[in-house]
């Protein structure tokens with residue numbers, strides 16, 4: 024409310040616009056549609072206070088409020104992964120393909136995830152994703168999808184051994200996957216009993232054979248996905264275990280469906296089934312390049328029957344995956360190559376060319392940037408020890424923190440006195456955004 028008193032009008036605090044006037048500005052109306060009115064109103068209140076305090080000019084209240092608002096109604100922000108770690112658990116592991124994102128969009132509303140539109144009756148939930156997996160993995164007679172790899176494994180243990188039966192596993196495979204998550208503790212939490220055999224470094228076929236008895240539910244082979252052991256070590260192949268009689272479950276971890284030439288040591292689902300595993304469990308968001316999910320694949324008659332037994336187990340309902348995941352998984356398996364696949368298959372010379380182009384444009388803007396050769400890795404999601412030749416833009420180390428706090432945030436890695444922006448896990452389409460983020464930091 025303005026009055027005719029000139030000495031008051033001159034006071035900037037008196038010129039702070041009213042809340043409803045600010046909220047009526049078209050950009051703030053749009054923001055309220057995107058983010059909800061309460062959140063926008065809080066930002067306006069904060070901006071008004073800043074104007075009263077003299078921190079901003081009263082005419083900038085709307086702009087100040089807008090600048091403080093996030094891009095989406097979720098607090099989760101996209102981060103450019105220039106760490107050189109392809110599957111970074113703290114960054115949400117595999118980035119989804121455009122095809123998967125589009126599929127999520129299509130499934131987001133009401134959809135036919137569990138309705139047969141031709142008959143109008145209830146359909147098989149997620150049939151498309153299950154069919155996609157069976158088609159993609161030679162030898163898979165049945166498939167089921169859980170919330171994540173740990174859920175798939177836990178469910179198998181609960182359904183097949185939860186009444187206190189024994190799961191025979193090598194001591195060398197009693198592993199911790201990450202963030203304190205330990206496979207043996209997960210298994211025992213289902214009511215199953217572990218029957219560890221062999222030693223930390225060496226386990227032989229006869230160790231398994233000696234442990235098998237009437238209490239045996241299955242033999243479990245767990246792929247150590249985040250470390251390698253070398254020296255006087257030996258483990259027994261899935262193929263040899265398959266000859267012993269009891270069902271064999273292979274937790275391959277990474278979700279590689281078929282072999283990849285760059286990852287010769289990484290087990291794949293088709294290979295494990297061909298070797299004789301009855302069941303394979305794996306993650307959807309590691310090397311498969313899809314959404315967080317747990318895959319359960321069954322091979323042969325027995326494996327197909329076991330998938331059905333697991334699927335029918337009451338706890339399965341508590342691990343059921345949502346429609347968005349089913350849509351994204353199907354699109355990741357059937358669609359164009361996933362980003363993870365493209366990162367893996369990237370030509371090191373092309374990465375070097377991109378690094379040089381970026382360093383040249385940044386140097387022209389006065390940034391101390393150079394192109395360097397680097398070594399990238401797959402990450403905790405699989406293929407430990409695999410070195411992927413890569414290229415990076417090298418900046419002074421102080422850039423690392425500023426880039427992480429930037430918009431969009433960029434996660435590089437610090438090596439000595441340099442901050443390396445490794446391009447292995449940066450899609451080429453994001454190079455301009457990456458350059459922009461560096462320039463913004465330099466300017467700030």
Ligand SMILES: *Cc1c(COP(=O)(O)O)cnc(C)c1O
Pocket residue numbers: 171172173174176200245246247248274275276277305306307316317404
């Ligand atoms: C990653 C991993 C898991 C856990 O899978 P999530 O999808 O993270 O739940 C289990 N076993 C192995 C061998 C793994 O590599």
